[in-house]
Amino acid sequence: MNCKYILPLLLSIFISNVFSQGKPDHNLLKGLVAWKLQKYDTAINYFNISPDAMKHYPSSFIYYGISLLESGQPEMAINEFLKAEKSGKGSASFWLAKVYAKTGDTDKALEYLEINLKSGYKEPERVVLLDKDLQKLENENTWKVFWKNYSYYSSFDNILSEADYLISSDKLPEALALLNENLNKSFRKSPLYAKRSIVYSLMNNYKMAFDDVNRAIEGDRRNMELIALRADLSMKQGKYKSALEDYETVLKADPYRIQLYLLRAEAKNHTGLYEPAIEDMKFYLFYLPEDHSAWYRFGMLHFSNQKYLNALECFNKALQIDKSKSEYFEARGETFLRTRTYRYASNDFSMALDINPDNPKTYLNKGIAVLNIGNIAEACFCFERAKQMGVFEADEYLQKHCKSLF
Numbered sequence: 001m002n003c004k005y006i007l008p009l010l011l012s013i014f015i016s017n018v019f020s021q022g023k024p025d026h027n028l029l030k031g032l033v034a035w036k037l038q039k040y041d042t043a044i045n046y047f048n049i050s051p052d053a054m055k056h057y058p059s060s061f062i063y064y065g066i067s068l069l070e071s072g073q074p075e076m077a078i079n080e081f082l083k084a085e086k087s088g089k090g091s092a093s094f095w096l097a098k099v100y101a102k103t104g105d106t107d108k109a110l111e112y113l114e115i116n117l118k119s120g121y122k123e124p125e126r127v128v129l130l131d132k133d134l135q136k137l138e139n140e141n142t143w144k145v146f147w148k149n150y151s152y153y154s155s156f157d158n159i160l161s162e163a164d165y166l167i168s169s170d171k172l173p174e175a176l177a178l179l180n181e182n183l184n185k186s187f188r189k190s191p192l193y194a195k196r197s198i199v200y201s202l203m204n205n206y207k208m209a210f211d212d213v214n215r216a217i218e219g220d221r222r223n224m225e226l227i228a229l230r231a232d233l234s235m236k237q238g239k240y241k242s243a244l245e246d247y248e249t250v251l252k253a254d255p256y257r258i259q260l261y262l263l264r265a266e267a268k269n270h271t272g273l274y275e276p277a278i279e280d281m282k283f284y285l286f287y288l289p290e291d292h293s294a295w296y297r298f299g300m301l302h303f304s305n306q307k308y309l310n311a312l313e314c315f316n317k318a319l320q321i322d323k324s325k326s327e328y329f330e331a332r333g334e335t336f337l338r339t340r341t342y343r344y345a346s347n348d349f350s351m352a353l354d355i356n357p358d359n360p361k362t363y364l365n366k367g368i369a370v371l372n373i374g375n376i377a378e379a380c381f382c383f384e385r386a387k388q389m390g391v392f393e394a395d396e397y398l399q400k401h402c403k404s405l406f
Contacts, residue, residue, distance in 0.1 A: 024255040025053035033287045040067040058087035090119025098133040117152040124161045125153050156187050163195045175199050190219030206236045224250045240270035269301050292321035311335045326356035345369040360389030
């Protein structure tokens with residue numbers, strides 16, 4: 001069973017005021033992170049020791065249920081899904097339909113599928129029809145009667161579904177045309193603006209995307225997904241204070257959204273809050289210490305504050321985990337440049353060029369590094385390559401150090 005397309009991290013379904021009183025429960029967050037990493041046995045262990053915290057965060061029952069289901073314990077999974085249902089009717093209904101279909105109880109599967117399709121948690125038609133567990137029911141008469149006797153999807157549902165398909169197929173102009181056309185009709189505007197915001201963002205038109213997400217929020221002010229999207233768009237436009245305010249809002253409502261601590265750290269850093277940014281980074285990496293991209297971003301945070309030794313520690317950690325990223329070697333090389341350890345810098349730029357030989361900035365930086373080592377010929381070769389690739393700054397180095405060689 002593939003969980004990737006379901007529950008785009010359900011972590012915004014249930015919101016409790018208790019979260020505004022402090023940080024999330026340690027063991028529950030460990031369980032949620034393990035679930036996200038598909039380490040289901042580990043997740044189960046942490047959920048087992050977090051009963052009180054789970055009561056205040058009912059969506060965790062769904063994650064617990066999925067973990068049990070993936071571990072071959074469908075009956076226990078049903079119990080957890082039913083606990084989630086008590087806190088929000090329909091919230092776990094699709095998973096209940098799946099597990100009953102998986103265990104051969106067609107009547108129960110259709111009962112909960114109908115609950116799902118009549119609820120605010122309704123899955124798109126293509127998700128339902130392509131689900132491997134539910135496909136087991138396709139040849140049964142009750143399944144055919146189920147779809148024949150009732151229309152579960154409106155024309156508006158179909159428009160949103162078609163827009164999703166076009167977006168996922170990278171047919172952005174077609175998705176934009178579809179959404180523009182239907183925004184002129186008498187449908188609910190907020191979901192259409194939200195989807196158009198995503199399209200504009202994928203087209204790198206962040207201002208239009210930002211305007212649309214604001215329109216969407218006006219019609220759905222409690223939707224934390226939209227506020228998180230607005231924060232991301234604010235970051236892309238350099239509106240760091242606004243982004244920070246939105247990240248704070250979302251994390252106050254739901255402090256279990258672990259990825260947002262990383263994003264909030266970057267927003268804090270851009271607004272001059274270096275030490276608070278470090279705390280958020282450390283919090284995130286405590287739970288996800290193998291996230292090499294986070295170590296890289298932590299290094300860049302230190303680098304931007306001229307804390308080069310701290311930056312080196314982070315880049316070293318990123319490269320211990322993953323040596324396939326040219327930007328990691330590039331970043332560490334630039335840090336070595338700043339600390340005047342030119343031979344190490346040169347080695348890192350060489351590694352970066354082995355991975356990505358088309359980066360003119362790397363040639364320029366390698367030229368500077370080997371120039372300071374005293375290797376004039378190699379430096380001039382690098383400067384010439386950088387110039388050919390469009391880095392005009394390289395010409396200054398060529399004029400100053402390389403006239404005799406050309």
